[in-house]
Amino acid sequence: MTDHLPPIQTTARDDAVLKALAGFVRQEALGPGEKLPTERILAERLKVSRNTVREALTRWEGLGLVERRQGSGTYLKAAVSPDMLHMPLTLAGGNDFAGLMATLEIRRALEAEAAALCAIRAGKAELAEIEHKLDLMEEAFQTRAGMSSDEDWEFHQAVFRASGNPLFEQIIAAMYEMFHRFWEHPLGVRDFGHASFPYHRTIFERIAAHDPDGARAEALKLIATVEDDLKRGAANLKLSDRR
Amino acid sequence: MTDHLPPIQTTARDDAVLKALAGFVRQEALGPGEKLPTERILAERLKVSRNTVREALTRWEGLGLVERRQGSGTYLKAAVSPDMLHMPLTLAGGNDFAGLMATLEIRRALEAEAAALCAIRAGKAELAEIEHKLDLMEEAFQTRAGMSSDEDWEFHQAVFRASGNPLFEQIIAAMYEMFHRFWEHPLGVRDFGHASFPYHRTIFERIAAHDPDGARAEALKLIATVEDDLKRGAANLKLSDRR
DNA sequence: GTGGTTCAATGGTCCAACCAATTTCTGCAC
DNA sequence: GTGCAGAAATTGGTTGGACCATTGAACCAC
Numbered sequence: 020m021t022d023h024l025p026p027i028q029t030t031a032r033d034d035a036v037l038k039a040l041a042g043f044v045r046q047e048a049l050g051p052g053e054k055l056p057t058e059r060i061l062a063e064r065l066k067v068s069r070n071t072v073r074e075a076l077t078r079w080e081g082l083g084l085v086e087r088r089q090g091s092g093t094y095l096k097a098a099v100s101p102d103m104l105h106m107p108l109t110l111a112g113g114n115d116f117a118g119l120m121a122t123l124e125i126r127r128a129l130e131a132e133a134a135a136l137c138a139i140r141a142g143k144a145e146l147a148e149i150e151h152k153l154d155l156m157e158e159a160f161q162t163r164a165g166m167s168s169d170e171d172w173e174f175h176q177a178v179f180r181a182s183g184n185p186l187f188e189q190i191i192a193a194m195y196e197m198f199h200r201f202w203e204h205p206l207g208v209r210d211f212g213h214a215s216f217p218y219h220r221t222i223f224e225r226i227a228a229h230d231p232d233g234a235r236a237e238a239l240k241l242i243a244t245v246e247d248d249l250k251r252g253a254a255n256l257k258l259s260d261r262r
Numbered sequence: 263m264t265d266h267l268p269p270i271q272t273t274a275r276d277d278a279v280l281k282a283l284a285g286f287v288r289q290e291a292l293g294p295g296e297k298l299p300t301e302r303i304l305a306e307r308l309k310v311s312r313n314t315v316r317e318a319l320t321r322w323e324g325l326g327l328v329e330r331r332q333g334s335g336t337y338l339k340a341a342v343s344p345d346m347l348h349m350p351l352t353l354a355g356g357n358d359f360a361g362l363m364a365t366l367e368i369r370r371a372l373e374a375e376a377a378a379l380c381a382i383r384a385g386k387a388e389l390a391e392i393e394h395k396l397d398l399m400e401e402a403f404q405t406r407a408g409m410s411s412d413e414d415w416e417f418h419q420a421v422f423r424a425s426g427n428p429l430f431e432q433i434i435a436a437m438y439e440m441f442h443r444f445w446e447h448p449l450g451v452r453d454f455g456h457a458s459f460p461y462h463r464t465i466f467e468r469i470a471a472h473d474p475d476g477a478r479a480e481a482l483k484l485i486a487t488v489e490d491d492l493k494r495g496a497a498n499l500k501l502s503d504r505r
Numbered sequence: 506g507t508g509g510t511t512c513a514a515t516g517g518t519c520c521a522a523c524c525a526a527t528t529t530c531t532g533c534a535c
Numbered sequence: 536g537t538g539c540a541g542a543a544a545t546t547g548g549t550t551g552g553a554c555c556a557t558t559g560a561a562c563c564a565c
Binding site: 032067090 | 517518519520526527528
């Protein structure tokens with residue numbers, strides 16, 4: 020009965036600051052990398068304490084939207100718009116193997132769907148871009164004997180971008196972040212990616228043939244091999260180095 | 263009670279504060295809903311300024327880990343552990359019809375994968391939970407002639423939860439959020455969901471039969487019908503009401 | 506019990522400094 | 536003029552103290 024009674028909003032200074040700041044960014048058409056006004060200036064202009072400005076910026080920093088450099092300034096790290104939706108994902112016990120596999124499952128879901136959409140929507144320009152990345156990757160694979168992770172990633176990014184849905188790239192970027200944090204002190208899987216290599220071209224072929232279901236199937240195969248690699252790597256690690 | 267709070271060491275104060283706090287939470291085995299020490303007490307115990315404590319707590323608040331109530335205190339909103347991983351996800355824009363379809367594509371990707379994982383991993387308890395939600399939904403569908411969106415959503419949530427990967431539920435919650443933002447002033451699709459109704463049970467049957475590929479296929483069919491419904495609704499809207 | 510009132514506790518905001526890292530400017534040597 | 540070391544200004548980071556606004560509990564008539 021009395022369900023539609025949300026709490027009333029009395030004071031919300033820092034939220035107001037963020038809204039004003041988002042409007043300012045749009046007004047000035049600021050993009051990633053650009054510097055935004057000093058905390059002191061913001062405090063003066065917005066008629067709030069510098070402390071309040073700092074709390075607001077701390078929130079944006081925690082969301083990865085902004086980077087603060089002491090002595091230098093505060094810089095935009097991503098595009099911000101007044102109507103953004105923030106969804107902090109938290110993974111308990113995220114530094115272990117299970118966390119990595121969790122992100123990989125998300126990646127499998129998105130990769131398969133993106134490949135299928137791509138097969139439907141990709142035009143000549145997108146196909147050319149993807150094939151270009153594929154060539155680069157295969158070349159790197161030949162010359163550097165398997166260490167082609169950067170080029171590999173660029174290929175997948177090209178597919179995501181050609182899917183026509185920006186959400187794919189945004190979500191997968193967050194997963195990639197986690198992936199790399201795991202790599203910092205890795206589990207020693209150095210030949211990672213060997214087994215998945217051939218599927219990149221088969222995916223591209225299915226996309227180029229505008230065959231959504233085929234592309235989806237090939238993408239699933241690719242992730243399956245990555246998953247296998249990681250599992251084997253983790254097993255080896257457990258046997259050889261008990262930490 | 264608040265004795266396990268050793269002072270802080272060097273720079274990166276607020277980060278150190280968070281680490282210390284995470285350790286404290288674990289030490290005291292605090293769970294969601296419980297109240298954690300006052301800002302003033304934390305400042306005193308950790309030998310930092312109250313302002314620094316506030317910046318740290320602001321970060322946690324931004325990540326949805328904690329809720330502050332003026333005059334009352336600061337309360338845990340989720341389980342926190344020292345080694346958890348944060349992937350802030352911010353989704354840009356999407357207030358138009360294209361944005362709605364974009365979230366639906368993400369949902370298709372996750373729904374298919376979650377159903378497949380569910381078919382592999384769901385135990386007896388999870389299957390019973392899902393079937394219960396399914397019964398509730400079918401009952402609501404009968405008595406209220408189609409308006410079963412809440413129960414519908416609970417069914418899908420149960421599937422996501424039984425997938426064994428918490429990221430699915432979190433990401434899909436973001437999609438649901440965008441969905442609802444769109445529905446504040448909806449496009450008048452009232453009979454929405456009729457066509458997708460039968461597939462809920464077929465999905466459940468494939469999951470219960472531990473048939474991942476079948477579950478994935480049924481989930482894809484369900485989203486396809488939803489997509490069709492929305493497209494038809496949008497087309498009707500454009501014809502009848504040019505806004 | 507019901508409904509006020511008081512009062513202490515707590516988060517929210519503000520101010521005015523100072524610290525630490527960075528950038529910019531200055532002036533000297535060449 | 537050029538180059539470079541050091542001073543000065545800029546900027547985020549931290550501190551301590553003060554006051555406000557809200558909450559919740561204790562208390563008190565009725």
